[in-house]
Amino acid sequence: MTGRTIRVDTLARVEGEGSLYIKMAGDRVADVKLKIYEPPRFFEAFLRGRHFSEAPDITARICGICPIAYQMSAVHAMERALGIRIEPAVRQLRRLFYCGEWIESHALHIYMLHAPDFLGYEDVIAMAADHRDLVEKALRLKKIGNRIMCVLGGREIHPISVAVGGFYKVPTKFQLQELSDDLEWALQTSLDTVQWTAGLDFPKFEQDYEFVALRHPEEYPLNEGRLVSNRGLDIDAAEYEDHFLEQHVKHSNALHSVVRGRGSYLVGPLARFNLNFDRLPAVAQEAAEKARLKPPVKNPFRSIVVRAVELVFACAEALRVIREYEPPAAPKVEVPNRAGVGQAITEAPRGILYHRYALDDHGLILTAKIVPPTSQNQRRIEDDLREYAAQLVAWPQDEATWKCEQAIRNYDPCISCATHFLKLTIER
Amino acid sequence: MRIICCGNRDRGDDAAGLLVYDRLRELGIGAELSIAQPLELMETWKDADDVIVIDAVVTGAGPGTIHHWDGNAAHFPAIRSTSTHGFGIAEAIQLARRIGNLPKNLHVYGIEARQFDVGSEPPAAVREAAERLARQLAAELSVNVGK
Numbered sequence: 001m002t003g004r005t006i007r008v009d010t011l012a013r014v015e016g017e018g019s020l021y022i023k024m025a026g027d028r029v030a031d032v033k034l035k036i037y038e039p040p041r042f043f044e045a046f047l048r049g050r051h052f053s054e055a056p057d058i059t060a061r062i063c064g065i066c067p068i069a070y071q072m073s074a075v076h077a078m079e080r081a082l083g084i085r086i087e088p089a090v091r092q093l094r095r096l097f098y099c100g101e102w103i104e105s106h107a108l109h110i111y112m113l114h115a116p117d118f119l120g121y122e123d124v125i126a127m128a129a130d131h132r133d134l135v136e137k138a139l140r141l142k143k144i145g146n147r148i149m150c151v152l153g154g155r156e157i158h159p160i161s162v163a164v165g166g167f168y169k170v171p172t173k174f175q176l177q178e179l180s181d182d183l184e185w186a187l188q189t190s191l192d193t194v195q196w197t198a199g200l201d202f203p204k205f206e207q208d209y210e211f212v213a214l215r216h217p218e219e220y221p222l223n224e225g226r227l228v229s230n231r232g233l234d235i236d237a238a239e240y241e242d243h244f245l246e247q248h249v250k251h252s253n254a255l256h257s258v259v260r261g262r263g264s265y266l267v268g269p270l271a272r273f274n275l276n277f278d279r280l281p282a283v284a285q286e287a288a289e290k291a292r293l294k295p296p297v298k299n300p301f302r303s304i305v306v307r308a309v310e311l312v313f314a315c316a317e318a319l320r321v322i323r324e325y326e327p328p329a330a331p332k333v334e335v336p337n338r339a340g341v342g343q344a345i346t347e348a349p350r351g352i353l354y355h356r357y358a359l360d361d362h363g364l365i366l367t368a369k370i371v372p373p374t375s376q377n378q379r380r381i382e383d384d385l386r387e388y389a390a391q392l393v394a395w396p397q398d399e400a401t402w403k404c405e406q407a408i409r410n411y412d413p414c415i416s417c418a419t420h421f422l423k424l425t426i427e428r
Numbered sequence: 429m430r431i432i433c434c435g436n437r438d439r440g441d442d443a444a445g446l447l448v449y450d451r452l453r454e455l456g457i458g459a460e461l462s463i464a465q466p467l468e469l470m471e472t473w474k475d476a477d478d479v480i481v482i483d484a485v486v487t488g489a490g491p492g493t494i495h496h497w498d499g500n501a502a503h504f505p506a507i508r509s510t511s512t513h514g515f516g517i518a519e520a521i522q523l524a525r526r527i528g529n530l531p532k533n534l535h536v537y538g539i540e541a542r543q544f545d546v547g548s549e550p551p552a553a554v555r556e557a558a559e560r561l562a563r564q565l566a567a568e569l570s571v572n573v574g575k
Contacts, residue, residue: 061438064465108467112515125519128526135527143471 004397020404021251022385027393032385034378034408036254047368052078052359053335056162059355059370065108068101068149069348071162072223073355073370078164080237081342081359084335089328090166091223092321093152096176097162098222098346099318100148103141103186105349106269106307106314109412110193111138114304117406118200137189141311144182148318151175166332176322183319190311191287197305198291203403205388206298209380210259211271214347220279220313221272221347228275229265230296237343240354246371257376264379267351268411269306270297281320284312300384300410307412337363348373350412374413381411429459429569430476434466434483434517440548441491441541444484444558447550448539451562457569466520470529479531480565483517484554485538492540492553494561499534537561 004024023031043062047055055074060067072094079086111134112124121127128135151171153159161168214221215228228234235243246255259265274295277285288294288309297306343356351373358366388407392400433449436442452461459480464472466483473479485495487505497504504521517536524530539557541550550558 064436112467123519125522125526128523132527135523139467139470142467146468 004393007401020385020408022389022404024389024393027390029386029389032382032389033251034382034385036252036378044368044370047357047365050365052082052337052357052363052365053164055357055365055368056164057160060159060162062370062372065105066101066348066350066353067159068097068153068162069346069353070355070370071159072098072346073344073348073353074357075162075164076223076344076346077237077342077355077357078359079335079342080344081340081357082164082335082338082363083340084165084333086166086333087328087330089326090170090332092325093167093170093328095219095222096148096318096321096325097152097159099314099321100145100152102145102222102314102349103311103318104145104149105412106311107138107141107145109349109409110197110304110307110311111135111141113412114307114406114409117402117409118304137193141186141189144179144186147182148179151179163332165335166328166330168331170327170331172327173325176325180319180322183315183322187283187312187315187319190308190315191283193308193311194287194291194293194305197308198293200304202299202301203388203391204299205301205391205407207300207384207387209270209298210262210265211274211296212259212265212267212352212376213271213275214345214352215275216279218279220276220281220284220317222317223346224344227345227352229259229271230275231259231262233259237345237354240343240345240371241356241369244354244371244376246375252378254375254378255371256379257371258379264383265376266300266380267373267376268303268349269310269351270300270303271351272347273297273306273309280309280313281316283316284309287312300407303410303412337361350374351376374411377411377413381408381413384410429478429480430462430473431457431459431480431482431565432462432464432469432472434464434469434481438547439544441539441550441554442484442544443550444539444541444554445482447555447558448482448537448562448565451559452566455562455566457566459569466515466517469517469520470524473531473534477532479533480535480537481517482537482539482561484541485517486541487538489540490553491542491551492557494557495536495538495540497536497538499536500530500532504536537565 007021019035021033056071059070059074062070116123116127119127149159154161210229210231212229214225216225226234243260244257245260246257249256277295293305339359339361341358345352345354353373354371356369360366384407385404392403433445435445437446449463462472499521
């Protein structure tokens with residue numbers, strides 16, 4: 001085993017292009033590099049000079065899996081910069097919109113990307129021969145999430161109805177009620193999913209994480225809240241850059257984020273669940289308890305169960321919004337041009353997504369900063385692998401490699417999102 | 429007949445399938461036209477007997493080469509298409525076959541692609557291939573393309 005190297009040149013079942021390199025020295029891990037070689041995309045640079053109203057549509061293009069997250073962080077940051085307050089009904093519609101994305105993204109990851117790891121299949125195609133029901137459930141759940149995004153956003157990929165100040169067009173009560181039957185099925189299927197995932201075999205692996213997530217006084221977090229952690233962090237979005245630092249590392253086109261003075265941290269389902277269990281609706285709490293899932297969950301492999309609990313939440317929350325929905329008096333409030341700086345954090349399926357914009361008197365963007373969840377988890381993924389690979393010394397090469405890939409997929413990394421590094425040419 | 433086009437307008441040659449979609453709409457053909465991601469193919473072709481899927485593919489041929497495959501053939505080629513989570517039309521067809529969800533008649537058209545840089549434009553060869561394929565399909569569907 002001395003000097004063994006684990007190398008995966010192209011990671012499978014993750015969004016985007018990345019690779020993994022682990023160097024072992026005996027039973028010690030000498031080096032771990034999660035390499036993100038997808039080229040940088042310069043979104044922050046080409047937002048400069050554009051009008052604030054364009055930011056939701058431009059940033060949605062960063063990701064085909066989580067465009068809503070980009071739109072939500074963008075509009076909230078802009079509204080803060082411009083001193084805009086949105087109507088309560090618009091706020092509810094945004095929660096519903098986000099639920100659609102969570103349902104679509106979580107269903108895809110649980111069933112199609114992560115389940116094959118636990119059931120011992122190379123991929124979902126191999127899994128489908130023996131588990132047709134799982135694939136069909138995944139596709140129907142995904143479609144229901146997409147339908148929500150279509151009704152609210154005009155189309156499911158890169159939706160076009162989101163505006164600073166509200167929506168360009170809002171749905172009728174009837175249009176939303178038409179989603180209810182499907183969502184009732186999705187809720188029941190999600191409850192079944194919690195039980196099914198809870199019965200999977202999980203490697204014995206726990207870490208002492210700093211969990212970071214939004215926390216709202218009453219709700220499970222989606223669009224707003226203070227940013228908190230289990231190590232005493234409790235800040236407003238405006239203070240984010242005082243507490244978090246982005247660092248360039250040579251082996252990755254994505255920046256690594258760290259908590260200043262402490263190091264890596266974890267964002268996403270585990271963090272949200274551990275910090276906000278009391279904010280889950282009763283149906284999701286009961287499902288978690290029945291699955292013997294109690295915070296703090298420190299085993300990242302159990303994130304598949306936590307994602308299933310969040311599926312329950314997203315379906316229940318979508319149904320609540322639809323039940324209570326009364327269309328707003330106007331789809332959006334008027335938003336005049338003015339200078340300002342605004343920051344916002346929302347909870348993308350993979351974790352917190354930070355946006356900051358500075359605007360001039362004409363409402364044009366002077367500077368933009370975007371910190372996606374995968375770049376925030378990247379250091380943490382490497383830390384996990386450093387510990388986990390050491391446990392795999394006795395395993396055959398193929399299985400050790402596969403186990404490490406599974407450990408990366410615990411985070412459902414979205415590599416395309418994370419790759420946005422502006423200073424790359426300077427560092428090279 | 430249901431025609432489903434796949435692709436990404438922001439990733440260079442990967443726009444090929446969507447260029448065909450645009451042109452078919454302009455030509456006003458008598459078929460249902462949809463855009464879908466590979467993972468959505470099964471839902472999109474649900475209840476349809478006759479389906480055509482169009483996407484950018486990589487086989488090593490020259491850019492703009494038009495390929496045609498029978499999607500029901502037992503050994504659908506392992507063509508590569510760049511798509512989310514590495515899940516392309518070949519994988520979607522394999523998955524559909526595994527769970528018995530292939531349409532009765534499935535034709536797959538691929539336009540050979542080479543570069544997928546973010547924000548880049550497809551070259552003339554790919555654009556011309558999209559035009560050629562759209563006109564061919566429109567003609568096959570008995571539409572007067574000259575109008």
